């Protein structure tokens with residue numbers, strides 16, 4: 001073994017029992033309280049009419065708050081990342097679980113402490129902001145403040161905002177928790193054995209069609225058995241949001257799509273252009289599904305076939321060391337520094353990939369704040385898909401790395417732009433593997449991934465989006481019954497899948513966690529955005545040649561300090577509010593599907 005396969009986080013804490021953790025928690029509590037005290041005066045400022053004007057005193061008060069925040073936030077972040085990292089590797093760790101809830105409390109406290117200042121800055125006039133921006137302590141926060149000011153018409157008075165936040169704990173968020181609770185107890189039988197939903201989910205990609213069908217039908221039946229509760233959850237979440245938006249609409253209408261695009265840092269025009277371009281090309285997704293069907297030799301495709309694995313007999317496997325060397329080689333061909341970076345990640349113990357017992361499933365990239373160091377988590381078992389997943393996560397890590405000298409706030413990029421570097425890195429490796437594949441099975445495995453991504457992105461994600469729109473529209477007029485939820489799902493599936501599937505996923509509104517996340521709605525369009533956008537960037541790599549690398553790094557560095565429209569206009573000179581931009585990426589998807597279609601069926 002050349003490389004480390006487990007995290008080394010000693011720089012931060014020895015282990016989860018490290019006495020320093022409790023010391024730091026106490027410190028953080030004190031710091032957060034102190035910030036709250038400094039921020040208190042801004043409640044008075046907010047209540048004053050007219051609003052407090054700019055002068056040296058308010059400048060000093062703001063400086064005190066932001067300087068303190070710049071010390072407290074990274075500390076809080078570091079500890080939180082550390083605690084989560086332990087819980088990821090040792091999912092039953094009781095100490096970690098307790099600390100996670102303490103950390104959540106701490107960030108909520110800090111958020112509330114700072115709230116009056118944030119609200120104040122969204123309400124002051126432009127001349128105040130102009131003076132403020134002359135101060136260096138605020139420069140990193142400018143985009144965040146400007147972006148918040150765009151939504152200032154939808155802000156409520158401070159006491160109402162605070163009431164809403166406080167009520168949400170046992171109101172809005174309880175519904176999300178109830179969903180989690182239910183999904184941890186529901187079960188279904190496959191071949192006479194009883195399984196929980198997480199196990200059933202893994203069976204969705206079993207090579208045996210009958211296992212997949214039983215797992216799918218079992219999951220649907222389990223949720224249908226609790227259909228009224230599941231319906232109550234999505235109705236309550238959306239009912240809450242509708243009421244809140246109504247309150248926020250007194251000065252100017254706050255449409256649910258305005259709220260949906262806000263966290264993605266995109267405009268509604270961009271969302272419309274992307275969805276409309278994708279709708280016209282939904283057939284590409286159908287072709288992907290059809291080609292999968294040909295390889296599977298099925299008469300038709302059912303919902304449980306959409307996640308079937310590639311029908312291959314043998315697959316090339318890789319050791320962890322081989323995977324790192326291969327990824328580093330592919331990265332280095334594009335940019336030598338990026339290649340060295342992949343090696344460094346593995347040498348320093350910044351990747352945890354060993355298939356151990358108590359670890360969680362899935363893969364992700366996170367990063368500590370000070371010093372800014374990325375960490376990658378996944379479970380590496382040697383498959384080619386593991387190699388591309390590792391490349392994907394290392395791509396995220398590279399994004400963190402090229403921004404390591406920047407302020408924390410500039411690193412808060414939205415989900416829409418977060419996938420740019422990861423899919424880009426994944427493609428570098430995917431293309432190398434595809435061009436150098438020695439067997440038909442290896443080619444099929446890679447092309448299969450392309451096809452299933454295309455189907456998910458061009459059909460499934462937009463169907464989720466349309467379903468959610470129908471849900472919200474329906475909820476505005478009253479309670480949406482279980483039967484109506486089923487029929488909205490059927491309609492959305494019919495619109496996007498047409499007859500490429502011979503049965504639709506009618507309880508998807510209940511089986512999919514995403515509709516029951518209390519923090520935000522429309523947790524779907526950013527996936528499509530990230531996928532198409534990163535393909536568009538990747539395509540420019542060969543077109544731009546030498547100039548690409550600098551442009552690419554510049555683009556990544558701006559992802560947290562501009563809207564998506566501005567980032568693309570500045571670095572690519574392109575307008576994402578037009579369908580033409582999206583069509584360009586959709587052409588690439590179509591090309592990949594054509595390649596897949598030309599693969600011989602064995």
Ligand SMILES: [Zn+2]
Pocket residue numbers: 392396419422
């Ligand atoms: Zn990702």
